[in-house]
Amino acid sequence: MEIVYVYQRKRKEFGKQPVFLDTLAVNLSSDIPSDPSYARNYVERNPCSVEIQSVAEKSEHEVNTESISFTNRGILHLQGGWPKDVDPTDVEHTIRYRKKIEKDDEYIRVVKTLGDSMEHCIKQNNAIDIYEEYFTDVNDTVEIEQPWAKSLNVYRDPNAIKRAATSVSWYPDDGHKIAVAYSILQFQQMPANMSFDSYIWDVENPNSPDLNLTPQSPIVSLKYNPKDPHVLVGAYWDVRKGSFPVDTSAIEKSHRDPVYNVAWVQSKSGSEFFSVSTDGQVLWWDIRKLAEPTESLLLDPEKNGMIVGGTVLDFETTMPTKFMVGAENGSVFMCNKKAKNPSEKITHIYPGHHGPLQALQRNPFFPKNFLTVGDWTAKIWVEDVRSSIMSTRYGLSYLTDGCWSPTRPS
Numbered sequence: 490m491e492i493v494y495v496y497q498r499k500r501k502e503f504g505k506q507p508v509f510l511d512t513l514a515v516n517l518s519s520d521i522p523s524d525p526s527y528a529r530n531y532v533e534r535n536p537c538s539v540e541i542q543s544v545a546e547k548s549e550h551e552v553n554t555e556s557i558s559f560t561n562r563g564i565l566h567l568q569g570g571w572p573k574d575v576d577p578t579d580v581e582h583t584i585r586y587r588k589k590i591e592k593d594d595e596y597i598r599v600v601k602t603l604g605d606s607m608e609h610c611i612k613q614n615n616a617i618d619i620y621e622e623y624f625t626d627v628n629d630t631v632e633i634e635q636p637w638a639k640s641l642n643v644y645r646d647p648n649a650i651k652r653a654a655t656s657v658s659w660y661p662d663d664g665h666k667i668a669v670a671y672s673i674l675q676f677q678q679m680p681a682n683m684s685f686d687s688y689i690w691d692v693e694n695p696n697s698p699d700l701n702l703t704p705q706s707p708i709v710s711l712k713y714n715p716k717d718p719h720v721l722v723g724a725y726w727d728v729r730k731g732s733f734p735v736d737t738s739a740i741e742k743s744h745r746d747p748v749y750n751v752a753w754v755q756s757k758s759g760s761e762f763f764s765v766s767t768d769g770q771v772l773w774w775d776i777r778k779l780a781e782p783t784e785s786l787l788l789d790p791e792k793n794g795m796i797v798g799g800t801v802l803d804f805e806t807t808m809p810t811k812f813m814v815g816a817e818n819g820s821v822f823m824c825n826k827k828a829k830n831p832s833e834k835i836t837h838i839y840p841g842h843h844g845p846l847q848a849l850q851r852n853p854f855f856p857k858n859f860l861t862v863g864d865w866t867a868k869i870w871v872e873d874v875r876s877s878i879m880s881t882r883y884g885l886s887y888l889t890d891g892c893w894s895p896t897r898p899s
Contacts, residue, residue, distance in 0.1 A: 553696060642695040646671050648684040658712045658721070665692055666699060668721055672707035676747065679707070687711060689728065701732045709747045716759030722751055725776045742781040744768050752804040752812070765814055767798030771824075788814060790822060790838050801849040805856050815846030819863055823872065839870060841877070848891045854898035862891035 571577045575586050590596050644667075646652050652671040660666035670687045673679050685707050688698035702711075704724050714720040720727055724734035744766035754761040754773070761783075763773040769789070772782040788797045801815035814822045819842035828834040842863030852858040857872045865884045868877035 556694070556696075642692065644669060644688075644690045644695050644698075647688070647698065648686070650680055650683045652683070652707075655709045656711045656723075660718055661713050661715045662718045666690065667692060668702070668711050668713060670708045670711035670723060672709050672747075674709070674747075676707070687723070700728055702726055703732045704734060705737060707747075709749055710751050710764075712751050712753065712762075714753055714759060716753075720776070722753070722762055722774075722776065723748075725779060736776070736779045738774065738779045739781065744770055744772065746798065749800050750802045752802045754804065755806040755809050763802070763804075763812075765799035765802050767800065767817060769796030769798050771799060771802075771814060784826075786824065786834055788816060788822060788835070790820070790835050792832060800845045801847070803849045803851055803859065805851050807856055813849055813851075813859065815841075815849040815861065815863075817845045819843055819846060821846065821849065821859075821861055821870070837872070837875075839875060839877075841868060841870075842866065847889050850892050852893050852898060853895055860891060860893060862888050864888070867891050 567577075569577075571583070571586075576582050644654075646654070648671075652673050654669050655672050655674065656670040658668045660668075666689055668687070668689045672685075672687075673683070685704055687702040687704070687708055689700040689702065691699045702708075702721070702723070708723040711721060711723040714722065719729050725736045727735050744764065746766045746768040748764045748766050751762055751764045753759075754763060758775075758777070760776045761773065762776070763771060765771050769787055771786040771788065773784040774782055788799055789795065790797060797820070798817040799814045800817055803813040803815075805811070810825055810827045812824050812826065814824060816822060819840070821839040821841050822835050823837035823839070824834050825836050826834065828836075839861075841861050844864040846861055846863040848860070848862035850860050852860070859870050859872075861868050861870065861877075865887060867881045867888060869879040870877050
């Protein structure tokens with residue numbers, strides 16, 4: 490026999506909160522006096538502040554999608570369908586075989602059958618004008634899309650302290666690599682433990698550089714040798730020999746300010762280049778002997794000892810003795826390397842812009858025309874005219890670069 494006890498209670502009486510009331514302490518069960526010795530174990534915090542976040546903590550992650558490798562493959566279609574006893578490369582042999590087939594009764598029957606099908610298709614085209622234009626009275630609406638460019642890859646400075654990309658040079662052979670110089674142009678404000686490395690990137694792999702270039706100091710300008718794609722100059726690197734420079738110039742024989750631009754010179758050895766800096770010097774070098782420059786030029790256009798700093802260079806291979814220098818004061822100096830004395834090397838001065846020149850380039854189709862970019866404008870010049878023949882309007886933003894189209898001269 491089973492005995493069951495049932496206890497019942499209302500649900501609203503479950504889990505009531507405790508209620509505390511103030512009452513007079515009439516009877517004390519115990520009295521524990523304070524012990525001052527315990528106070529030495531604690532330190533008073535004044536003020537005492539505690540931070541409490543009322544929102545759930547979240548983390549942010551960046552994920553690159555997996556890159557896909559593409560390959561190009563071509564197919565060469567050759568004339569086929571010949572019997573084994575016919576050589577398709579022998580013209581006379583193939584002509585004889587065609588004449589033999591054309592005399593065959595089966596060949597004539599097949600051609601007649603195909604002719605009937607072709608005639609049917611031709612009659613259909615004659616019955617319907619497939620070139621008829623409908624709605625000729627309606628004007629066509631042409632939508633003009635704004636020009637835009639799509640970013641394919643972004644090559645970020647892999648260091649914790651991010652730096653500006655101050656120079657980019659394409660690999661001269663097939664363009665599948667780029668050399669990028671990274672530096673902070675405020676050299677007096679460089680943070681401690683900042684990396685001096687620049688990098689060579691594979692254009693298809695923006696995740697990690699192809700090679701680190703480790704100089705002794707930050708470099709602003711970096712350029713491939715057009716005759717030897719393994720050689721770069723900023724310092725002298727040969728990528729076949731690793732990340733460190735093969736040679737560097739002596740400090741006491743070099744520029745006293747950052748080198749803002751370098752250009753390779755057309756020479757038989759392919760080892761000569763020249764550099765410009767804001768210290769007002771243009772120096773010629775040979776990578777086979779970087780102990781000292783082979784030649785130098787001070788940018789003193791007025792010949793009064795007032796040196797002007799240079800920012801950009803332009804050298805045209807079709808004019809091996811001429812070169813141009815863009816200066817900090819906005820002027821362009823036309824120079825002749827083969828002048829009889831140093832004072833005659835600066836042949837013309839073009840007073841161009843209100844600030845330092847950011848870009849200087851000759852037209853690839855008409856070398857006597859050249860482009861300058863500085864302050865808020867871009868200007869086009871001709872060697873024989875002292876003033877610009879064309880100029881853009883002053884923009885709201887400061888212009889930092891410009892170049893000619895390699896395919897469209899205008």
